[in-house]
Amino acid sequence: MKMLPRSGLSKFMSRYGSFGVLFVITLAMSLANKSFLTVPNLVNVARQVSINTIISAGMTFIIITSGIDLSVGSLVALSSCVAMIIIEATGSSLLGIVTGILIGGAAGAFNGAFVAWAGIPPFIVTLAGLTIYRGIALIITGGTPIIRFEGGFRSLGQGALLGIPVPVIIMIIVVIFMHFLLTRTAFGTHVYSVGGNEEASRLSGIKVAKVKFQVYVMGGMLTALAGMVLMGRLSSAQPNTGEGFELDAIATVILGGTSLMGGRGTIWGTLVGAFIIGILNNGFNLMAVDAHFQLVAKGVIILLAVLLDRYLKRKQA
């Protein structure tokens, strides 16, 4: 890296370390594979990262308050199963989707209440949530997926507006809204403050418990929204879907430069983190990398990415 002149690009890269990582990975993938840098594939990647990005946007807020949410994968399953049951019963996609998102909010409120007011560590609360929501999803469906090849809900996953897939549009709206909320509102300031120094926040009159409660409710609703997109993509709701989504979301947020210790992080960074993971998966598939090798490569690259991110940031400082 020392060979590079201090051009505008390298300054930009060092200020936004994760952008630099994304740039390097994109470059490597384009060189390794001719079908990577094509419009259909980039649209494809954007659509594939949308679900993880929507979940991770909520996760970013939670992690900035120095919390964590391990229940997102199970909640994707629960919210989509509830929504599909309502759609099957009433024939109304809208009613199903609204109910699904409300279920997400309710589960988030359950998580948030235990974290904010009972003072139980978020890791434990949401670990309990992980098994509880999965269990409820299995109970209400009897363990079998619900398939439905008709209905408006499918446009959430399969539709397109002006050539842009609906999941991508939803992702863009979520990212812009959450960025605005985090950087331009008093609530956003409070979120940073609670994660940075809880005691100081309390003393300066911020209702710490309320802020924590709110980020979990929001996270739950966004997770459910992602569940609705997945349900549309697959034309089905499955009680056993979403396993491991929490790990992808956490990795995404960390790759985006958000600190697990709280108080620091951005939504843009999370978007970049989601694309890093999405491009890795996409590139591995395009190059037909062996499945066993992929597991190792993905882990190594994520570690290197975080190292590079730190290096670029330190250079800036």
Added chain:
Amino acid sequence: MKGKKLLLIAAALLLTTSTLFAAPPLIAFSVSTTSNPFYATMAQGVKDEAKVLGFDVIVLDAQNKIEKQVADVEDALTKNIKVLLINGVDDGAIPLALKALAKGIPVMALQRNLNQGNMTAFIGTNNVVLGEQLIHWYASTLGGRVSKVLILTGTPGAASSEDRIKGINATLPKYPNIQVLASQTGYYDRAKSLPVAENMLLRFPEAEAILCLNDEMAMGALAAASSMNKKVKITGMDANPDALKAVAEGKLYMTIALPPYDIGRIGVQFAKDILDGKQVQAMKIMDVSFVTEQNVGQFRK
């Protein structure tokens, strides 16, 4: 009070002796879990065939817990059973089977092979053979024509997936006309295989078929193909209800149905043969059925 107790003992004695001498021979089937329809169907096959062949049968549901299976089988061994049919929860069932054998009770391992060679017989399907049969079948639909295919494999390291891959790889050299463009994992999961299938179809638009090592991934690949408006033949395995529905609707090209009911039935038939002093096949690998639009009717209930 004392008289009543004595009466009870007498009744119990009478009951045991009548079981010993008059009642039909007793066999036990210890099954991993009947909450999985596959094994529930297998247990039904055992019960139905036992009735036909004149056995009394006790079915013990281990609820997928090896410690419950241990207790179940130990109880059964005190009940003078003639044959033990066992579908092990995991390899923890091996010592159980050996215990029964040591008592002179023949053991039929159903679907889960418990340490081949030690058991009286194994009856079930075999994942290596399943992989072989998939390729033989696909080749038979081609008639020698060249076909480029993609493969979606299961969770890396899962024995079923690795064995199926082993069977596929061993058979492919016999059919040079089948060209595998890429093989990627979909983790046996519908949501996870959707983007993988999309990426592969984008990279290899010339693919004629996607062979998936279970139905969940086949359904994910189906969603990928439809989102990309691609016409591609997709095959699965397991014959899940929604996969069968997709086959009936002409969306899924093929799925493979395993025969749990027949595995149960043959287990009992073998038990009868053994008790009659006949030899049985030590390793009975069951045939599977290839379900397509033509014959899907007989597999849907």
